[in-house]
Amino acid sequence: MTFAFRRIATLGKFTISLPIALTCYIAYVLFDNQLSWLGAYAAIGIFCMSAGASALNQLQEFRRDTLMNRTRQRPIPIGAINKTQAIAIISLFLIVGSLVLYSFGMNTVLWGWMGVIWYNLIYTPLKTRTAFSVFPGAIVGAIPPIAGWVAAGGSWLDYQIHFIAFFFFLGQMPHFWLLVLKYRKQYKEAGFPVITDYLKSKQVIRINLVWFIATFISVLFLPILKILSNNIVSWIALISAILMIAWSINSTQQFIKTNSNNHLRKQFIYFNSFYLWVMLLMLADQL
Numbered sequence: 060m061t062f063a064f065r066r067i068a069t070l071g072k073f074t075i076s077l078p079i080a081l082t083c084y085i086a087y088v089l090f091d092n093q094l095s096w097l098g099a100y101a102a103i104g105i106f107c108m109s110a111g112a113s114a115l116n117q118l119q120e121f122r123r124d125t126l127m128n129r130t131r132q133r134p135i136p137i138g139a140i141n142k143t144q145a146i147a148i149i150s151l152f153l154i155v156g157s158l159v160l161y162s163f164g165m166n167t168v169l170w171g172w173m174g175v176i177w178y179n180l181i182y183t184p185l186k187t188r189t190a191f192s193v194f195p196g197a198i199v200g201a202i203p204p205i206a207g208w209v210a211a212g213g214s215w216l217d218y219q220i221h222f223i224a225f226f227f228f229l230g231q232m233p234h235f236w237l238l239v240l241k242y243r244k245q246y247k248e249a250g251f252p253v254i255t256d257y258l259k260s261k262q263v264i265r266i267n268l269v270w271f272i273a274t275f276i277s278v279l280f281l282p283i284l285k286i287l288s289n290n291i292v293s294w295i296a297l298i299s300a301i302l303m304i305a306w307s308i309n310s311t312q313q314f315i316k317t318n319s320n321n322h323l324r325k326q327f328i329y330f331n332s333f334y335l336w337v338m339l340l341m342l343a344d345q346l
Contacts, residue, residue: 066134067148070117071110078335079203080106082227085341086207086220089286094345101163101210105203107156108171112178114149118142119183126249129242163210170206170215174199190252193239197231222284226277230334232270236263237327241320261315271307271330275300278337292344296337303333 068074083105087098117124117135124130134140140148153175160167178199185192201224208220239246240260243253254263278300282293306329314322 066139070114070134070140070145070148071152072113072117073110076106076109076113078338079109079200081338082200083203083207083210085338086204086223087211088345089219089223089341090208090211090213090217092345094342095211098207098211100159101167101207104156104159104163104167104210105171105174105206107152107159108175109203111149111152111156112175114145114152115175115179116183118145118149119179123187123249123251127242127245129245160206160210166215167206167210170202170209174202174206177202186251188252190254190256193232193235193254196235197228200231201225201228203227219284219286222277222280223286226274226281229270229274229277230330233267233274233330234327236267236270237323237330240264241323241327260318264311264314267326268307268311271311272304274330275303275307275333281337281341287341287344289344292340296340299333299336299340303329 080102084098084102087101088094091098117133121133121135124133125136130136135142135145156171157168160171177195182192182196182199185195204223204227205215205220208217208223209215213220236254239253240255240263243255246253247256258266278296281287281296287293287296307326310322310326310329313319314326
């Protein structure tokens with residue numbers, strides 16, 4: 060039973076689907092102005108949609124997964140889950156997710172499915188065609204918070220959710236590019252075009268610094284746009300963003316000097332930890 064759950068969790072990329080669901084929940088409570096069980100229910104729907112999309116992605120790419128060390132132990136490549144079982148699991152995730160989101164209205168269902176369609180029918184095919192697929196791919200991260208906002212009764216045209224979605228879009232860029240820099244050899248062996256086919260690693264890391272700083276600066280606008288309203292939380296967010304700007308500049312300089320993968324690993328961990336920290340501050344703002 061435990062092994063079966065682990066295989067399903069790996070297939071659905073639960074470690075990624077959970078933070079995606081959290082972005083949905085955060086957007087829900089930001090519109091609702093309170094921590095809410097209904098928001099958690101909407102997040103469950105997005106979690107299932109994300110897990111279904113992730114599982115479908117692994118079914119689409121299982122042959123390439125066998126060519127990379129970081130993915131060859133996934134359930135489909137090793138035969139722990141066959142194609143028929145994978146399709147059944149994908150269908151279950153997407154059906155449950157759709158039913159949960161339907162309780163918030165058809166518009167929420169449509170936003171949930173928009174994420175699936177964009178990830179599996181647009182981004183996934185583009186990965187094999189261009190090293191710049193990261194740009195449309197980053198849009199996937201902006202869709203779940205819109206679904207949460209709409210589920211709470213907001214309009215996708217509201218300027219606040221536009222900025223929240225933009226904030227999560229920005230974060231996808233450094234996340235993806237750091238992964239590509241770390242695993243570029245494996246990606247190339249699997250037949251994926253990578254950004255280092257066109258630019259040197261040091262050039263990519265400098266460009267990545269721009270995305271870092273843009274992300275951190277965007278946090279400074281959260282109080283201005285009244286996405287954060289608590290003064291203490293706002294000041295903590297501002298100080299955190301300024302410290303991260305200084306850190307990112309220093310870390311980039313260190314990588315340029317040493318070209319060490321250790322700096323890439325630290326950047327990946329610290330940047331994603333900062334994103335989680337800001338999300339927790341958004342929740343704390345509602346207390």
